[in-house]
Amino acid sequence: MNDPTVERRQIGLTVNGQLIKRQVEVRLLLSDFLRHELGLTGTHVGCEHGVCGACTVLFDGEPARSCLLLAVQADGHAIETVESLADGESLHPLQRAFWEKHGLQCGYCTPGILMVLKAFLAENPTPTEAEVREAIAGNLCRCTGYQNIVEAALEAARLLRQEQ
Amino acid sequence: MKPPRFIYHAPPDLGTTLELLSELRMDAKLLAGGQSLIPMLNMRLVRPGHLIDLQRVSGLSGIEERDGGLVIGAMTTQRQVERSSLVAQRVPLLAEAIRYVGHLPIRTRGTIGGSIAHADPAAELPGVLLALDGTVRLVSVRGERTLPAEDFFIDLLTTAAEPDEMLREVWFPRLPARAGCAWVEIARRHGDYALVGVGAIVLLADGGVDVEEARLSLISVASRPLRARQVEAFIRGAPATPATWKEAGELVRRELDPPSDLHASAAYRRQVAGVLVERALELAAQRAQQGGYR
Numbered sequence: 440m441n442d443p444t445v446e447r448r449q450i451g452l453t454v455n456g457q458l459i460k461r462q463v464e465v466r467l468l469l470s471d472f473l474r475h476e477l478g479l480t481g482t483h484v485g486c487e488h489g490v491c492g493a494c495t496v497l498f499d500g501e502p503a504r505s506c507l508l509l510a511v512q513a514d515g516h517a518i519e520t521v522e523s524l525a526d527g528e529s530l531h532p533l534q535r536a537f538w539e540k541h542g543l544q545c546g547y548c549t550p551g552i553l554m555v556l557k558a559f560l561a562e563n564p565t566p567t568e569a570e571v572r573e574a575i576a577g578n579l580c581r582c583t584g585y586q587n588i589v590e591a592a593l594e595a596a597r598l599l600r601q602e603q
Numbered sequence: 604m605k606p607p608r609f610i611y612h613a614p615p616d617l618g619t620t621l622e623l624l625s626e627l628r629m630d631a632k633l634l635a636g637g638q639s640l641i642p643m644l645n646m647r648l649v650r651p652g653h654l655i656d657l658q659r660v661s662g663l664s665g666i667e668e669r670d671g672g673l674v675i676g677a678m679t680t681q682r683q684v685e686r687s688s689l690v691a692q693r694v695p696l697l698a699e700a701i702r703y704v705g706h707l708p709i710r711t712r713g714t715i716g717g718s719i720a721h722a723d724p725a726a727e728l729p730g731v732l733l734a735l736d737g738t739v740r741l742v743s744v745r746g747e748r749t750l751p752a753e754d755f756f757i758d759l760l761t762t763a764a765e766p767d768e769m770l771r772e773v774w775f776p777r778l779p780a781r782a783g784c785a786w787v788e789i790a791r792r793h794g795d796y797a798l799v800g801v802g803a804i805v806l807l808a809d810g811g812v813d814v815e816e817a818r819l820s821l822i823s824v825a826s827r828p829l830r831a832r833q834v835e836a837f838i839r840g841a842p843a844t845p846a847t848w849k850e851a852g853e854l855v856r857r858e859l860d861p862p863s864d865l866h867a868s869a870a871y872r873r874q875v876a877g878v879l880v881e882r883a884l885e886l887a888a889q890r891a892q893q894g895g896y897r
Contacts, residue, residue, distance in 0.1 A: 446608075446611060466607070466609060468605060468645070471605065487645055488645050503708050504638075507641045507712065508641070509637070509641070511613070512656065577707060
């Protein structure tokens with residue numbers, strides 16, 4: 440850990456609204472920073488080269504792959520992870536919809552899909568099924584065949600509209 | 604999985620960036636949006652001694668009208684271009700193609716300059732730039748120069764940029780009002796690498812019966828994006844009819860020598876390229892007939 444040849448940097452960022460300051464190795468990926476340094480293991484890592492979408496988080500409000508970012512690149516920025524969705528024991532409408540519509544089986548891909556949908560539904564509150572399918576095209580699910588995920592996304596859109 | 608060790612630089616301005624690049628040359632990689640570079644680091648396909656992060660360099664992003672087209676700063680994200688009404692109005696070919704660049708969470712980080720400088724033969728943006736006869740502006744401590752797209756893309760992941768040069772901005776020229784354009788491509792899923800992609804521009808002669816000028820660019824069929832110049836010459840002056848587009852597709856099939864890989868055989872790529880050329884020309888011509896652009 441104290442190898443002098445390892446370059447480290449001080450970074451400051453907000454994660455789920457909380458200001459965090461840490462020394463990190465410059466080659467540390469944001470996904471590993473969230474999981475190993477902050478213990479936020481809701482962000483899953485699958486392929487670790489940007490294909491599967493499991494590690495998607497919000498970077499300044501926009502969905503991004505945390506495995507394709509270095510933690511040092513997040514210095515000064517705001518990150519939101521799946522842990523930011525529920526309010527204590529009370530599930531976010533997205534999570535409620537996924538529960539009610541059986542939008543997950545093993546759940547590995549779910550955090551990434553939820554974070555993509557959070558940004559997508561904020562921008563497009565009344566999506567068509569085709570638009571939902573395109574929005575989650577970058578998220579691989581090997582269990583469900585996507586049918587219930589799409590239904591859950593449309594249900595979440597409905598729940599979110601009702602809330603407003 | 605994690606990237607190999609490197610020394611990280613986050614220069615605050617262009618001058619410092621270019622001095623670093625001039626000193627480190629091949630031992631440094633510029634980090635723009637990182638959507639191609641970080642996977643390559645994660646898989647250890649590249650091991651640069653230094654990474655120069657462009658994120659804090661001011662003045663590298665933005666979209667503005669200049670010289671009869673749009674100048675887009677290298678660090679402008681693909682998502683910004685996708686959302687830009689100026690791009691939709693002035694360079695509709697770019698607006699149409701950008702939605703095929705990766706997936707949405709890739710486009711939020713991926714940049715215009717990063718994609719063009721990376722020169723992946725399956726990437727859309729180099730193909731768009733080539734179809735439009737656009738240019739790139741390169742800067743270094745030695746000065747700056749402008750290169751046409753045709754001279755910039757040399758080979759697989761290889762451009763004409765010298766080791767001390769950085770891509771600063773890209774110019775996408777505006778087409779004449781009578782032109783129609785279209786971007787079409789085939790991929791396994793929307794947003795995956797194109798198995799073949801085609802950009803077409805058709806300018807109709809007065810009266811709208813014959814083609815005055817046509818341009819075709821193809822991606823994912825060679826080690827660099829290609830212009831089908833012989834086919835363009837064939838279409839020039841020909842009647843704007845389905846028979847012409849079909850013949851153009853046949854010619855492309857005969858001319859191409861695409862690679863085989865895990866995703867598609869050479870024969871499949873050749874077949875699809877012909878079909879897509881036909882479709883792209885037909886769509887571009889329709890858009891030209893409907894009053895230009897698209």
